Amino acid sequence: MTLPFSYNARNVVVRWRSSAATVLIIALVVAVCLILQAMAQGIVSSTSATGDPANVIIVRKGSTAESSSIVTRTQARRIQFLPQVQRDERGDPISSAEVVVLANLRRRGGAGEANVSLRGISPAGRALRPQVRLAEGRWFVPGKREVVVSRRLAPRFEGLGLNERFKSGAHSLAVVGIFDAVGTAFESEIWLDANEARSLFDREQFSSVIVRVPSPADQQAMKKSLESDKQLRLLALPEPEYYAKLTKSAGPIRFLGYFLAATLSVGAVFAAMNAMYAIVGRRTREVGTLRILGYPRRIIMLGFLMEGGLLALAGGALGCALAAPFNWVTTSTISFDSFSEIVFKFHITPWLIIQALAFSFAIGVAGSFLPALRVSRLPVIAAVKAV
Amino acid sequence: MASSDPIIRLKELTKIYQQGEIRVTALDGIDLDIAAGEFVALMGPSGSGKSTLLHIVAGIDRPTRGECWVGDIEVSRLNESQLAEWRNHTIGFIFQTFNLIPVLTAFENVELPLLLTGLAPRRRRELVQTALDIVGLSDRSRHLPRQMSGGQEQRVAIARAIVTDPPILVADEPTGNLDAHSAATVMETLQTLNGSAGKTIVMVTHDPRAASFGSRIIHLEKGELIRESATPPGGGTPA
Numbered sequence: 251m252t253l254p255f256s257y258n259a260r261n262v263v264v265r266w267r268s269s270a271a272t273v274l275i276i277a278l279v280v281a282v283c284l285i286l287q288a289m290a291q292g293i294v295s296s297t298s299a300t301g302d303p304a305n306v307i308i309v310r311k312g313s314t315a316e317s318s319s320i321v322t323r324t325q326a327r328r329i330q331f332l333p334q335v336q337r338d339e340r341g342d343p344i345s346s347a348e349v350v351v352l353a354n355l356r357r358r359g360g361a362g363e364a365n366v367s368l369r370g371i372s373p374a375g376r377a378l379r380p381q382v383r384l385a386e387g388r389w390f391v392p393g394k395r396e397v398v399v400s401r402r403l404a405p406r407f408e409g410l411g412l413n414e415r416f417k418s419g420a421h422s423l424a425v426v427g428i429f430d431a432v433g434t435a436f437e438s439e440i441w442l443d444a445n446e447a448r449s450l451f452d453r454e455q456f457s458s459v460i461v462r463v464p465s466p467a468d469q470q471a472m473k474k475s476l477e478s479d480k481q482l483r484l485l486a487l488p489e490p491e492y493y494a495k496l497t498k499s500a501g502p503i504r505f506l507g508y509f510l511a512a513t514l515s516v517g518a519v520f521a522a523m524n525a526m527y528a529i530v531g532r533r534t535r536e537v538g539t540l541r542i543l544g545y546p547r548r549i550i551m552l553g554f555l556m557e558g559g560l561l562a563l564a565g566g567a568l569g570c571a572l573a574a575p576f577n578w579v580t581t582s583t584i585s586f587d588s589f590s591e592i593v594f595k596f597h598i599t600p601w602l603i604i605q606a607l608a609f610s611f612a613i614g615v616a617g618s619f620l621p622a623l624r625v626s627r628l629p630v631i632a633a634v635k636a637v
Numbered sequence: 638m639a640s641s642d643p644i645i646r647l648k649e650l651t652k653i654y655q656q657g658e659i660r661v662t663a664l665d666g667i668d669l670d671i672a673a674g675e676f677v678a679l680m681g682p683s684g685s686g687k688s689t690l691l692h693i694v695a696g697i698d699r700p701t702r703g704e705c706w707v708g709d710i711e712v713s714r715l716n717e718s719q720l721a722e723w724r725n726h727t728i729g730f731i732f733q734t735f736n737l738i739p740v741l742t743a744f745e746n747v748e749l750p751l752l753l754t755g756l757a758p759r760r761r762r763e764l765v766q767t768a769l770d771i772v773g774l775s776d777r778s779r780h781l782p783r784q785m786s787g788g789q790e791q792r793v794a795i796a797r798a799i800v801t802d803p804p805i806l807v808a809d810e811p812t813g814n815l816d817a818h819s820a821a822t823v824m825e826t827l828q829t830l831n832g833s834a835g836k837t838i839v840m841v842t843h844d845p846r847a848a849s850f851g852s853r854i855i856h857l858e859k860g861e862l863i864r865e866s867a868t869p870p871g872g873g874t875p876a
Contacts, residue, residue, distance in 0.1 A: 254752065260740035539736040542697055543750045543797070544725025546718050630697040634736075 253545070253553040262560045265529065272525035273565040276610055279514040280569025284606045285576050286507030288596040293503070293583070296594040297496045300434035301489030304464040305378055306472060309457070311485045315496070316350040316457045317367065323347075325482060326459050332475065334468035335461045338374075344462035346375035349447040351457075353418040353440070355407045364584070364591040366407065367439045368397070368418070370447025378460050382436055387412050387427035392443035395450075398427035402437040402580055402593040410440070421450050435493060438592045460489070503583075515613055518562075522617025526558050530625040537625050538634025551626040558618025559611045566610025570603050643670035644804065644837050645694055650703035652689050652860075663689040665860035666703065673804065676831040676838045678851035686860040687841045688809060694839055695728050695807045696720045707805065725753050729798030729836075731808035731827075735790040737782040743769065743793045744778035750801045768796035772826055788819025795826055799836070806830065808840040812847045824850045 262269070301307075308329055313319035321329075326347040329335075335343045349370035356363050369375075376382065376389070390396035399410045404425070409416025415424050423442070431437040447453065463469045466488075473486040487495075530537070537550055577598040584591065625633070652664040663686045671677050679687040692698035693705050696712045697720075705712045707727060715723055724730075737746045747768050751761045769775040772792035782790050791811060798806055808827065812820035828850050830836045840851060848854050856864040 252752075254741075254745065254749075256745065257738065257741060264740050535736065536738060539732070539738070540749070541721065542695070542724060542728075542730050544721050544753050546721045631692055634697070634732075 252549055253540070253556075255556075258553055258557040258560055261529075261533075261557055262564065266564075268528065269525050269561050272521045273561065273568060275521040276518050276562050276565025276613055277568035277572060279511075279518045279613075280566045280606050280610050281572040282514065283507055283511040283609065284569060284573040284598065284602060285596065286503055286510060287602050287605070288573065288576060288598045289581070289583075289594075290501075290504040290507060291599055291602060292581075292594040292597040293592065295597045296433055296437065296592070297435050297493045299432075300436065300493040301491075302378070302381075303488055303490055304462055305489040306461050306463045306469055306486050307489050307492045308459045308461070308476065308484050308486045309492075311477075311483045313485075316348070317352055319350075319457045321347070321456045321459055321484065323455060325484065326456050329459045329461060329476070329484075332461070332472055334463045334465075334472040334475075336464060338377075342374075344374050344377060346372040346378055346460045347444060347456040347458075348372065348375060348460060349444050349451070349453050349457050351447065351451045351453065355410070355416060355418070357406060358408050364407075366403065366591050368447060368451075369436075369439045369441050370444035371441055372444045374462075375441075375444070375460070378462060379431075379436065381434060382429050382431045385428045385430040387425075389427055390442055391426075392446055395421065395423050395446070396426045397423050397440050397442040398429050399425050399440050400437045400593070401428050401430050403440065403591075404428055406591075406593070419451070433595065435496070435592070437594075511609065515609070518565075518613045519617045522558055522562055522614050523620060524617075525561065526554065526618045526621040527624075529557070530554060530621045534625060534628065534633050534636035537628070538630055538632075538636065541630040542634060547626040551622045554622035554625065555615050555618045558614040558622070560614065562610045562612075562614025562617070563607060565614075566607045569610065570598075570606055573598060573606075642673055644673035644708060645669070645671040645839070646704075646706040647690075647694075648704040648706070650690070650693065650705060651701050652686070652693065652698070653701045662860050664693075664700070667860075667862060669855070669862065671837065671839060673837050674831070674835050675853060676828070676851040677840065678848035678854045679839065679841045679857060680843070680845075680848055680854055681857035681863075684859075685857040687857050690857070691807050691809055691839060691841050694805075695730055696724050697730075722753075725750055726801055727803050727805060729795075729801070729803040729806040731791070731794055731798050731806060731811045733810040733813040735782070735787070735794045735814070737790055737793060737797075739782050742779050742781055743774060743785070743796075746782070746793055747796045747800050750797060754801065764800055765796075768800040769793075771799065771830075772796045786819065787815050788822055791815060791819070791823050792826060795823070795830075799830060799834070804837060806836050806838045808838065808842075810842055810844075811840065812842065812844055820844070820847065 309316060309319040330343045330345040335345055337343055351368050352365040353368050354363050355366050385401050390398055404410045410425055412425055412428050415422050463472055469488055476482055476484045476486045540550060576596045578595045580593060580595050647667050647669040650664050650667040654661040654663055681687045693700050699713050744765055747765045748761055751764060769778055772795050774789060774792050777785060811823055824847055827838055831838050842848050854866045855862060
């Protein structure tokens with residue numbers, strides 16, 4: 251037993267002009283919050299999409315990122331020859347001992363400087379990441395001070411374009427190829443040969459070792475073998491699990507999103523309340539009529555709560571539309587894990603849209619509560635005589 | 638055709654409005670019986686208490702003292718939610734200003750009281766169609782109020798008032814906003830509902846021609862009944 255849905259829906263449509271300002275305010279609030287959440291989601295998506303379940307990454311226990319991890323050459327050799335590591339057709343272990351260093355580079359357009367991750371990979375490093383494909387140019391040749399750069403990073407920093415050169419410390423490096431890392435964390439990296447990286451950046455040790463261990467049982471056995479040796483102090487994790495943990499950078503953005511949602515929603519609730527007071531004021535006699543026809547107070551109240559919710563839902567839908575152009579736009583921030591530039595895309599997921607719409611509906615319902623309560627509690631005779 | 642049993646019985650009905658320091662007595666100890674099937678017109682100058690009396694009978698206002706019985710129910714003893722339910726199936730209310738919901742079609746306006754009854758949608762459609770047929774507007778069922786004339790709007794309001802088949806119709810100056818032709822059509826419809834369907838009708842009016850459609854005219858002044866008169870048979874029948 252309720253008022254017909256068409257009654258509330260048509261009233262929202264018919265009176266859209268008088269409610270337009272409120273709809274717009276709610277739309278802006280929803281758009282801002284959605285964009286921030288999409289940003290956080292983009293970071294999470296780029297890191298959680300990285301990693302192959304058949305790969306295991308080994309880093310130093312307690313390190314927060316590869317750039318702060320140390321795996322000695324002895325340890326790297328021992329890891330390579332563990333029995334669980336898959337071998338290629340020549341019988342060599344599919345393993346890449348890698349070095350990750352940070353280089354301070356100048357942004358294009360004089361927009362300051364930022365740290366960028368340089369990853370030195372072993373020959374098997376590419377085979378371990380088949381999702382990373384060369385898009386332009388060629389792969390680097392070890393020993394020639396050549397690098398390949400992610401397609402997302404190339405346009406953002408000076409000297410990272412194809413056939414350009416950039417300086418890192420005293421070394422000048424040539425960009426000979428551009429790779430595409432399809433939305434993974436590698437989109438924020440520059441790749442070169444691991445031994446050359448160690449030599450250029452004076453690194454005795456490696457940062458991490460990535461090995462191909464397809465069987466989950468073998469992964470567990472390897473993990474047990476490495477982590478039970480207290481002297482090694484190494485941590486072995488399947489790649490997806492490792493990257494899923496590197497989402498610290500999303501935390502503050504997500505918090506900002508929630509904080510702004512909470513503070514801006516107060517203003518939006520008042521805007522909705524203002525609109526609903528005007529709406530119920532104009533329709534008091536209509537309410538009186540409904541009461542005379544037999545509609546009890548709770549149904550009248552529910553109807554106006556629904557109407558406020560619908561009005562705000564229209565604002566929410568508009569807010570989603572305003573935020574939509576940001577979807578898949580590439581941007582960057584500083585990683586709180588590695589303190590390097592991470593490039594990612596805004597990602598508006600269906601779940602974020604559902605959350606945004608639910609948020610807007612809640613704003614409408616909250617804003618309608620007092621006006622709906624007031625009009626539903628008016629004496630029938632006063633309501634029906636209202637001008 | 639009126640039966641002798643009163644369907645509405647008012648005993649010592651008093652309504653006093655307190656406006657700051659001033660007490661206004663709208664009804665002053667009214668005793669009145671209205672038999673089932675009667676068509677009663679309440680007349681009197683502005684402020685005589687006729688609308689207040691109508692509102693109390695319809696259960697949308699409460700007396701300060703006295704009793705208002707409709708059938709076996711003392712209306713003034715019902716609480717708000719009981720009153721709402723009681724109005725839905727006992728009273729059909731017709732307003733001077735029609736009070737149709739502007740965003741709903743004629744059909745949807747008439748259906749409104751039925752949505753509270755729990756009837757199946759198909760049965761509701763049948764009842765709405767019947768009510769619109771009675772007032773001669775079944776061809777306007779998809780029209781919005783603004784697409785109809787005043788007379789048509791009032792007939793839709795009458796359809797809405799009768800769709801739940803209430804025994805009593807109360808009308809507050811139903812012709813007050815209509816031209817003479819539309820007023821006559823509306824009054825003929827009410828007369829038919831009284832004569833053929835046996836509805837008890839209590840109507841407030843300033844218009845002697847409208848009042849002449851009733852079987853009894855009650856005159857109020859300063860909250861008191863001052864005179865009753867019966868209309869001659871056929872009174873109000875258009876020439």
